[in-house]
Amino acid sequence: MSDVEVDQGPRSTFSTYMAEGDQLFHKGEYSKAIASYSTALILKPEDKSCLVARSRCYLKMGDTDNALRDAEASLQEDKEFFKGLYQKAEALFTMGDLEFALVFYHRGRKLRPELQEFRLGIQKAQEAIENSVGKKLENKEDLSLFCKGEAKKGPPVTATQPQRRDPKQQNQKSANVERTSKQLLGQLYSDKEYLEKLLKDEDLVTGRMRDGERLQDLILHSVGYLDRRVDFWRQQKLIYARERDRRLLREKWSKGRAHSSPSDPTEYVLRSLEEIDAALTSGNAEGSLREAQKVMRTVQRWPEDMLPNRKEVLANLHTCMGNALMDLGKMDPALGHYQKSLQLATHSELPDAKSQALDNIGRVYAHTGRFTQAIDVWEQKVPLVRDSVEKAWLFYEIGRCYLELKRHAEAREYGCLSLDAADEIQDDKWLLNASILVAQADLHLGDFQSSTSHFEKALKRAKVLKDDSAVEAIHKVFSLSSHPHEKSYSMITC
Structure with missing residues (x-):
């Protein structure tokens, strides 16, 4: 044609x-x-x-x-x-x-x-x-909370994104109710504001690279890719956390119970929690919420002594309801359930449940743009974290919040902590994302040499993972940073 x-x-x-x-x-x-x-x-x-x-x-x-x-x-x-x-x-x-x-x-x-x-x-x-x-x-090792060298360098930051699960965290899951997370994950990212201003610069918009590609397209492509990485790993953390929490609960509640029948109260609760999570994972948030409410009513009708860990069960059910409401985009009701879970965990001295509640409360705050509150809550969680993967995620999220607040030094510090946690467990995917975070922070701070070094590390990880789209995006960032407009780019993910 x-x-x-x-x-x-x-x-x-x-x-x-x-x-x-x-x-x-x-x-x-x-x-x-x-x-x-x-x-x-x-x-x-x-x-x-x-x-x-x-x-x-x-x-x-x-x-x-x-x-x-x-x-x-x-x-x-x-x-x-x-x-x-x-x-x-x-x-x-x-x-x-x-x-x-x-x-x-x-x-x-x-x-x-x-x-x-x-x-x-x-x-x-x-x-x-x-x-x-x-x-x-x-992985069961308990990692140190201290950065082994990187943390003292200075600041890292990261892009937040669009289109998949953010609420601001993101718009990423936006499009319809099934992708509420994307709506949540997408609009609060500060990059969007700066890009809108930056792209009004006629010189930048019309500028081209040596191969003829427009700088405008290059910037949008690269930042878009980096943003999608953030959302992808947020999802992996949530899946991982739910699976881990249920496994730990079953191990904990099964101690001293050599055999259990289907009618056993504890077995009923564990089975119900797994069904609630399965419904949520399959996209049936409303069904998950209804099941959690039903189990909550059942447990509340039981005598106090019928369920030894009653308070912990109630805390978990409030968490389940909060998760379902969050997927449905009902952030304030979700926050209410997470706060009830925190109260129960605190009063009953349940460190795991408290850690989980702080995690969830911080997510709601971050998703709705209340970054200072998210930082305050998540920093309370830091001493409670024993899992290596969760450390990498938590430090990363705190760094992102500092980035949103334009506090680049603190953002980089937590980015480095995330990188060290990822390095301890030698997880290539987390190393890739943490390296990108630190590299972006260095761009904001004008440390182009350090930024280049971390982008090179990210590139190496991307090649190991055979992540062609990551390789392409990082190559383009390199090209852009060597362009006369590199100073402008250093602020793009701001």
């Missing part, structure tokens, strides 16, 4: 352009296929199958944002369009949004159980989640 044809409007029929796009797709000419599908969409802007077809092309080309956008558009009028559900799941999976990808694979399989694609999607998403947290579940 010629450029002239596009300029003058479609000259053929919708079905002709669709067939042309399909043929080009099968030949592997994805860019040309996109052009054909786009022309077809001029004739039928809301055609679901065409949107899915174009989404497939974008995904093949690595353009996950447009792939997800088209997949979601195909579901605009029909939320149960199975091809759209599958394509959305594929896009989320490629973006590293494993937990939410799993939600949509399950949703599609429920509608079309005979389709093998959904079964395979569920399998690969579950395996990816297990692979990303499996080694961490086996």
Whole structure:
């Protein structure tokens, strides 16, 4: 199809352009296929199958944002369009949004159980989640809370992001109720404000690299990738934490109980908590909330002496309700349940439950832009943390909050603590993210030599992980930092 044809409007029929796009797709000419599908969409802007077809092309080309956008558009009028559900799941999976990808694979399989694609999607998403947290579940060492050298250097910072789970933490999970986390994770990140100002600079917007690529596109691509890393690891931490907490509870509550029957109160509670978590993980937040409320009423009706660990059970149920409400975007009610959990844990001297409650309260504060409060709460949690992976996550989150407050020195200090914790357990994925955090902090502080060093470490980790998108993004950051506009870039993630 010629450029002239596009300029003058479609000259053929919708079905002709669709067939042309399909043929080009099968030949592997994805860019040309996109052009054909786009022309077809001029004739039928809301055609679901065409949107899915174009989404497939974008995904093949690595353009996950447009792939997800088209997949979601195909579901605009029909939320149960199975091809759209599958394509959305594929896009989320490629973006590293494993937990939410799993939600949509399950949703599609429920509608079309005979389709093998959904079964395979569920399998690969579950395996990816297990692979990303499996080694961490086996690590029992207690790490020192002190930085081994890096922490004294100075400050690190990190980008916050858009489109996947933030509330500001993020908009990342925004698009609809199923991706509430993305809405939460996305709009409070300070990078967005600065980018909007920076991109008004005509010299920067029109500037080009030696290879002809626009600086504007380069900046947006690089920052977008770094932001997605933040969201991906936040999800992994949540999955990991829930699985670990249930395992520890079962071990703790099973002591002294050689055998237990299904009617045993403790066994009933443990089984119910696992079902509540399973519902939440599969995307059924409302079902998870209802089940937690039902179990809460049951436990409250029991005599005090019927359940030895009654206070701890109630604290856990408040946590479950808070988690479900948070996924539904109801932040204030979620905070109320987390605070009740903290009260029970504090009065009953339950350190694990207290640590978990502080974790959750801090997340609500961070997601809603109350970064100072988040820091205060999370710093109370630091002495309670015994798990290596959780240390890396916690220090990272505190550093991000300091970054949001533009307190770059403190941000870098916690970024270094996160890097040291990640180094202790030699987890390449956490080392990658922590290195990026420190590198970004150094950019803010104008320490380009240190920034380059940490970006090089991040690049090495990305290659070990065979993370091609990370390698590409970091290479582009290197190119940008050597450009005359490098001073402007040092503030981009501010």
